[in-house]
Every structure is written in structure tokens, then in C-alpha cells.
Amino acid sequence: MPVTGDVKAVDASQPGDSQVQVYAVAPRDGATPNEVVDGFLESMTSDDSDFRTTRQYLTKRASNNWKPGAVTTVLAKAPNRSDRPIHESDRSTNEVSYTLTGEKVATVDDQNAYQPLTPTDYSRTLQLVRQNGPDGKEWRIDLVPDGLVLGQSDFKRLYRSVNKFYFATGRSEAQSTLVADPVYIRNRTDPATGMDTVTQAVRSLLRGPTDWLRPVVASRFPAGTGLRKGVTSLTPDDRNVLKVPLDKKADGTGQRSCRMMASQLLFTLRDLTSARVEQVELQRSDGSALCVLDADQAEEYAPDGSSGGPDSQYFVDAKGHVERIPGSTRGSGEPERVAGPFGAGSLKVSAVGVARDEQTAAALSQHADALYVSSIAADGELPVPAVTSKAGREENRLTAPSWDGRGDLWVADRDPGNSRLLRLAGGTGKPQEVTVPSLDGSRITALRLSSDGVRIALLLTNGDGTTLKIGRIERHGPQGKEKASVVDLRQAAPQLVDVTAMSWSGGSRLVVVGKEQGGVQQVRYVQADGSTPSSGVLPGVNQVRAIAAADDEQLPLMADTVGEGIFKLLPGDNWQSVLKEGSALVYPG
Structure with missing residues (x-):
């Protein structure tokens, strides 16, 4: 801890350790419009469950309408807000607006697909109103764009890249090989779904390939297959076996297709757990085993060259x-x-x-x-x-x-x-x-x-x-x-x-x-x-x-x-x- 030198302002979006965790703080009583906007922007960088604390900065109407999972906008640095409201008639006004600006460099859509962009100017408006609260008048955001707005460093802290795998189309079953489809999922727990990282990856895999890759790959999971209702955590046991409970859509799957489904899972989870998942057991909706596949058996469908490939x-x-x-x-x-x-x-x-x-x-x-x-x-x-x-x-x-x-x-x-x-x-x-x-x-x-x-x-x-x-x-x-x-x-x-x-x-x-x-x-x-x-x-x-x-x-x-x-x-x-x-x-x- 330095004890000498200049005092410097610290940006909320500082490059740092991915293990650093930001905790959302609710707005204080009598918070000014500036404090409400700043608190809301910082709260978006937290792991706040279902963004409950973040939503306290919004009016009830805005909270009901706001969809944080719609899109994540990545800026070169944390968003800047205008120093003072851009629409403010006098001190007694009940409505003010702020402009958020920055340099947009990427987006992540609702499929978790990353899209890089040529850096462009970003500008959005937040509108605040003064409403009646438990302790008198309070400022809250009434108009907010859907999605999250994050600086690059916060994005890298909160999200991680994961390859999910699908089969290349146009090839015989004997030649079936897996293709990596990269997506970004939340580190730790996803605030919107409450799912841990492994469960998020499995859910993303079940939802199918991203739009860009979809025309040339296919999943062996039956269309519409999902996890059994209420599953938010998937953890390998002490033998590194991962049991994945599926819903009724997968109940009638044959053994060959089930083994290919398990292969997709095993390759998707390769880098997500501290210890390698050695076996996957897919379960029917009633909890019975649909099929079991070892990691070594999944090598039959390994992406070309990834297993025992040429190294000359x-x-x-x-x-x-x-x-x-x-x-x-x-x-x-x-x-x-x-x-x-x-x-x-x-x-x-x-x-x-x-x-x-x-x-x-x-x-x-x-x-x-x-x-x-x-x-x-x-x-x-x-x-x-x-x-x-x-x-x-x-x-x-x-x-x-x-x-x-x-x-x-x-x-x-x-x-x-x-x-x-x-x-x-x-x-x-x-x-x-x-x-x-x-x-x-x-x-x-x-x-x-x-x-x-x-x-x-x-x-x-x-x-x-x-x-x-x-x-x-x-x-x-x-x-x-x-x-x-x-x-x-x-x-x-x-x-x-x-x-x-x-x-x-x-x-x-x-x-x-x-x-x-x-x-x-x-x-x-x-x-x-x-x-x-x-x-x-x-x-x-x-x-x-x-x-x-x-x-x-x-x-x-x-x-x-x-x-x-x-x-x-x-x-x-x-x-x-x-x-x-x-x-x-x-x-x-």
C-alpha cells in the first residue's frame, strides 16, 4: 500500500485479476442523480443474483422491462456519463437525463456469441425520475437500454471463452468429427439464471450452435432438449463422473446418438473443471441412465488432428x-x-x-x-x-x-x-x-x-x-x-x-x-x-x-x-x- 505520492482517480473498469469480485451496493437514501447513475453502472459489473440490487436503481416499471441478458455491449473502457444532466430545467424538476458514451468494440448476443466491431462511437440515454419512496422523494432510472454495458477489462473479468462442440454436416457417420463453436459465458454464477459455469456451458450446448456456424454443423441432441427443470449446478463426483439430467425430449434417444451427445459434452467441458471429467452419464427425465461414455471413448469423434494427430x-x-x-x-x-x-x-x-x-x-x-x-x-x-x-x-x-x-x-x-x-x-x-x-x-x-x-x-x-x-x-x-x-x-x-x-x-x-x-x-x-x-x-x-x-x-x-x-x-x-x-x-x- 503506497504511503506517498499523488492521489489518483480510479476508473471502475481497471485491468486486474479475474478473481476480483465486485459486490453490488444499493442506492443510499437521498442519492443524487449522479450517484444513482454511477451506482447503476458499477452494479452492472457485479455478480448480483438476478441483478436484484442493480434493479433497485430502477423504477418498478423499468425493472420489469429491463432485459440484462439481451445483449452485452463491450466498450474499450468503462462507459462515461455526462458530467451533469443533459435535460434539467431547474432544481425542482422531476425528470433528468444523462448520456452514456464510449467506444464500442464488441457485442455478445443472447446466444453468447462474440462479435468484434470496428471501434465506433457509443451513445445511449438514461432517463431518471423523482418518485415517492419509503423515506420521501428518491431518484430512480426510468428509461434504460436493454442489456449490459461493460468496459473491456470488466468483460474479461466477468466472462470466459468456452468451446462448445457440434458435428460437421455433409460427412458420413463413420467420418463424423466435432467442430468447436466458441461462446462467452459468465465466470462463477450467471446472475440471470443462477447457473454455475459448467451448467451454463451445458445449457448453451443444448440450445444449439451459434447462428454463424449453424449452416455447417449439427447437434445430436434432439431439438428442444434441455436440462431437467430446476438444475442449476452440475459438479463431477469424486471419481470425476458428471451426471447430466435431461428433460423428456431426450428420453427416447438411441445408444449411438446418445454416445455422440455425450462426446459433445465431454469435449465442451474439457477446460472447464479443475480436474478432467473422465466420464459422462446422461440421464432420462425419470433419473435413469440413458448412456454412459468415458473420455477415452469420445476420442472417436475428436476434432481432426486434436488427438494423436501429426506432429512432424x-x-x-x-x-x-x-x-x-x-x-x-x-x-x-x-x-x-x-x-x-x-x-x-x-x-x-x-x-x-x-x-x-x-x-x-x-x-x-x-x-x-x-x-x-x-x-x-x-x-x-x-x-x-x-x-x-x-x-x-x-x-x-x-x-x-x-x-x-x-x-x-x-x-x-x-x-x-x-x-x-x-x-x-x-x-x-x-x-x-x-x-x-x-x-x-x-x-x-x-x-x-x-x-x-x-x-x-x-x-x-x-x-x-x-x-x-x-x-x-x-x-x-x-x-x-x-x-x-x-x-x-x-x-x-x-x-x-x-x-x-x-x-x-x-x-x-x-x-x-x-x-x-x-x-x-x-x-x-x-x-x-x-x-x-x-x-x-x-x-x-x-x-x-x-x-x-x-x-x-x-x-x-x-x-x-x-x-x-x-x-x-x-x-x-x-x-x-x-x-x-x-x-x-x-x-x-
């Missing part, structure tokens, strides 16, 4: 050949050339993309004007190019290729005269052009596919800046002849004005290299929904031109730098040099 790294050596750093060495094994024309042939390559089964790779020619696909597990001749670009300048030709979890190969031609996104189903055959209707004049300069095959990360250049956007991949038509389109692009790193490299890092997270307005290059994590984790910024490394991350977050992050070679970063460590000569390092995918 591949790069282009100084002679233009593809080499492999064997898996299980955490990036420190002895490199070896791959088999086939990319390892021993005469072709010099500039970039490589390796299929997730590590049997096939796609490589760009030295000047990025041709894409070749060949085995890296067996010797063979160099095939004819699968894709070519006619652009005159190298930087306007083909992007580095990427493979999705379905085994399809993706590449973009950056030719200003014929810019296009291409997909080779199964990595073979004639390239199919993929429509991207919401590019708005931007040009694709880099791409990476998620392991689940339903999302694509794109670097889009328009003018001087390059931004990162995530698109949803929708497939239409019969299997084998389906056509794909990328729709509903959304910002993934709105705070960065110039992104130079990115890579998926797990089911719903990316690592990006970029700059903020007027800032220096930084390496940071971002969520696929555009939010930034509290520990998002990573240690710096100079002049990064490419970045590679694995689906397994325990594997090292790899950075390709200008003139210094390739570096690796293990969790909790600093950057270490791996290769002085080499470039374009990638993990499979």
Missing part, C-alpha cells in the same frame, strides 16, 4: 527441396528429405503444404507460378502442374497451399486480372473455383484451412493494409460432385491493421503476426470469433514472415524469419533457433 514439421531447405523434422522431437530432430520429387527431384520449390495423413504434399514452384501435387512417402516422377498462374509478378501468383481435414487441397491465385480461390477435391482432379461473394474488392493473399474443414482463414489486401477474416465453407450438391463457397466473412483481428502471417492453433484459435495502428510487429493469439485471450501477446521475435502452429497446443510454435532462419517457441519458454537455413516451415495441413 516440414520446410524448404536452402536448395529448394522439402525436408521433414520427425514427430515427437518437439521441433529439435534431425531433418531428413522426403521421398518423391519434392525431396530428390530437380524441381526447386518455394512453399509446401502437407496433407494431414502425411502421405501427399503440394508444393509451389520456385517462382510461385505452378502448383504440383505428389507423394512424399514413395518415390515417383514429377507430375504435371495441378494449377498454374499467369500473373507477371511473383507476388501476384499462387499462395502457399493448405489442406483441410476432409483431404481437400486449397490454393488462391493472386493474379489481379484473374484472382480466384481454388479447391482440389481429395487433392486430385480438376481445380474447382470457389465463390467468395463478400470479398468487397479485396484480394486473397494467403489462406489456411481449419482441421474441421468448415472454416477458412484468409488474409485480404485492399489498398495498403492486410486484414484477417474467417469464412464459413458451405458445400452443396451430391457427394463427389459437390461445389463449395466461402460465405459470411467476419473480422478475426480487428485491432490489427496489417497482418502478415497466420496459422490455426487448435480448434478455434489462430496465431497471427501483425501490427496495430502505428505499432510494431507482434505475434499474438486470437480466437476464431475475433476476441483476444487475456494472455494473447507472445514474446517478440524479429522480422517474422511466416508462422506455423499445430492443432496440439503443446507442440512448438514455429516462426520463419527474414535472414535469421527458423525459430521455435515452446509453452512457457523463449524463442530458440532451430534452423539457420530453411524457410516456409509448416505442420501438416
Whole structure:
């Protein structure tokens, strides 16, 4: 506790420990309008049950109409109120109004979905009236917008990001894999529902996927399934078994579907409890067991690459050949050339993309004007190019290729005269052009596919800046002849004005290299929904031109730098040099 120095005003929204808890305080007798507004704003940052204390700042009519769960508006800092009422005729008036202002950076809707926004001005009005109270006249808020208004630091203290999981559509049951759908739920207890964190996550899962992801995923829970009435707390027992009582909608579910439902739950709850949930028991409405599933059994539906996935790294050596750093060495094994024309042939390559089964790779020619696909597990001749670009300048030709979890190969031609996104189903055959209707004049300069095959990360250049956007991949038509389109692009790193490299890092997270307005290059994590984790910024490394991350977050992050070679970063460590000569390092995918 400092005993000297200046006295400073403390903003109600200060960055701090997420364990700090704010307790709501009721308005004092004779509170001025200023005190009522300030008390109401601070009370919104508490865990006040059903916002009972917060509602004491409202008139009875406003309290009945106010819906705090409708939307959460996130401002860069705590909302500012006007210093004095904006409508006040004289001291004896019975009505006054205040303006709340700030810089809006995001919203969280009633589905718990986070939506980042380009910073915009926020302005709302609170109207107060003087009414009769038990102890005489008292000021209360009579007109209030629905939802909560929080500064970023309070939002990060009160909410946490959780991945709930659904099955990718358009795949056979034997190929069913789970897809992460990130949402934000309250830490500790949700004031509106009284549910603890685990129960909130289960309830959100049962309510179905968020609107953005809904067209490409499905839940195995029967439509309308909910928790048994009155359930507000779900806690694993001393054997780490979690019993989940469901309502009548799920009573008739078959064993296969029930096991898939339990898998959705197990993956959703992975990071929510202090000890891993080892088993889930789903219960019928009468309390009898519907099915039981162990965590190890749920791995059958693991998101592609998240369980026992490939951990080797591949790069282009100084002679233009593809080499492999064997898996299980955490990036420190002895490199070896791959088999086939990319390892021993005469072709010099500039970039490589390796299929997730590590049997096939796609490589760009030295000047990025041709894409070749060949085995890296067996010797063979160099095939004819699968894709070519006619652009005159190298930087306007083909992007580095990427493979999705379905085994399809993706590449973009950056030719200003014929810019296009291409997909080779199964990595073979004639390239199919993929429509991207919401590019708005931007040009694709880099791409990476998620392991689940339903999302694509794109670097889009328009003018001087390059931004990162995530698109949803929708497939239409019969299997084998389906056509794909990328729709509903959304910002993934709105705070960065110039992104130079990115890579998926797990089911719903990316690592990006970029700059903020007027800032220096930084390496940071971002969520696929555009939010930034509290520990998002990573240690710096100079002049990064490419970045590679694995689906397994325990594997090292790899950075390709200008003139210094390739570096690796293990969790909790600093950057270490791996290769002085080499470039374009990638993990499979």
C-alpha cells in the first residue's frame, strides 16, 4: 500500500485479476442523480443474483422491462456519463437525463456469441425520475437500454471463452468429427439464471450452435432438449463422473446418438473443471441412465488432428527441396528429405503444404507460378502442374497451399486480372473455383484451412493494409460432385491493421503476426470469433514472415524469419533457433 505520492482517480473498469469480485451496493437514501447513475453502472459489473440490487436503481416499471441478458455491449473502457444532466430545467424538476458514451468494440448476443466491431462511437440515454419512496422523494432510472454495458477489462473479468462442440454436416457417420463453436459465458454464477459455469456451458450446448456456424454443423441432441427443470449446478463426483439430467425430449434417444451427445459434452467441458471429467452419464427425465461414455471413448469423434494427430514439421531447405523434422522431437530432430520429387527431384520449390495423413504434399514452384501435387512417402516422377498462374509478378501468383481435414487441397491465385480461390477435391482432379461473394474488392493473399474443414482463414489486401477474416465453407450438391463457397466473412483481428502471417492453433484459435495502428510487429493469439485471450501477446521475435502452429497446443510454435532462419517457441519458454537455413516451415495441413 503506497504511503506517498499523488492521489489518483480510479476508473471502475481497471485491468486486474479475474478473481476480483465486485459486490453490488444499493442506492443510499437521498442519492443524487449522479450517484444513482454511477451506482447503476458499477452494479452492472457485479455478480448480483438476478441483478436484484442493480434493479433497485430502477423504477418498478423499468425493472420489469429491463432485459440484462439481451445483449452485452463491450466498450474499450468503462462507459462515461455526462458530467451533469443533459435535460434539467431547474432544481425542482422531476425528470433528468444523462448520456452514456464510449467506444464500442464488441457485442455478445443472447446466444453468447462474440462479435468484434470496428471501434465506433457509443451513445445511449438514461432517463431518471423523482418518485415517492419509503423515506420521501428518491431518484430512480426510468428509461434504460436493454442489456449490459461493460468496459473491456470488466468483460474479461466477468466472462470466459468456452468451446462448445457440434458435428460437421455433409460427412458420413463413420467420418463424423466435432467442430468447436466458441461462446462467452459468465465466470462463477450467471446472475440471470443462477447457473454455475459448467451448467451454463451445458445449457448453451443444448440450445444449439451459434447462428454463424449453424449452416455447417449439427447437434445430436434432439431439438428442444434441455436440462431437467430446476438444475442449476452440475459438479463431477469424486471419481470425476458428471451426471447430466435431461428433460423428456431426450428420453427416447438411441445408444449411438446418445454416445455422440455425450462426446459433445465431454469435449465442451474439457477446460472447464479443475480436474478432467473422465466420464459422462446422461440421464432420462425419470433419473435413469440413458448412456454412459468415458473420455477415452469420445476420442472417436475428436476434432481432426486434436488427438494423436501429426506432429512432424516440414520446410524448404536452402536448395529448394522439402525436408521433414520427425514427430515427437518437439521441433529439435534431425531433418531428413522426403521421398518423391519434392525431396530428390530437380524441381526447386518455394512453399509446401502437407496433407494431414502425411502421405501427399503440394508444393509451389520456385517462382510461385505452378502448383504440383505428389507423394512424399514413395518415390515417383514429377507430375504435371495441378494449377498454374499467369500473373507477371511473383507476388501476384499462387499462395502457399493448405489442406483441410476432409483431404481437400486449397490454393488462391493472386493474379489481379484473374484472382480466384481454388479447391482440389481429395487433392486430385480438376481445380474447382470457389465463390467468395463478400470479398468487397479485396484480394486473397494467403489462406489456411481449419482441421474441421468448415472454416477458412484468409488474409485480404485492399489498398495498403492486410486484414484477417474467417469464412464459413458451405458445400452443396451430391457427394463427389459437390461445389463449395466461402460465405459470411467476419473480422478475426480487428485491432490489427496489417497482418502478415497466420496459422490455426487448435480448434478455434489462430496465431497471427501483425501490427496495430502505428505499432510494431507482434505475434499474438486470437480466437476464431475475433476476441483476444487475456494472455494473447507472445514474446517478440524479429522480422517474422511466416508462422506455423499445430492443432496440439503443446507442440512448438514455429516462426520463419527474414535472414535469421527458423525459430521455435515452446509453452512457457523463449524463442530458440532451430534452423539457420530453411524457410516456409509448416505442420501438416
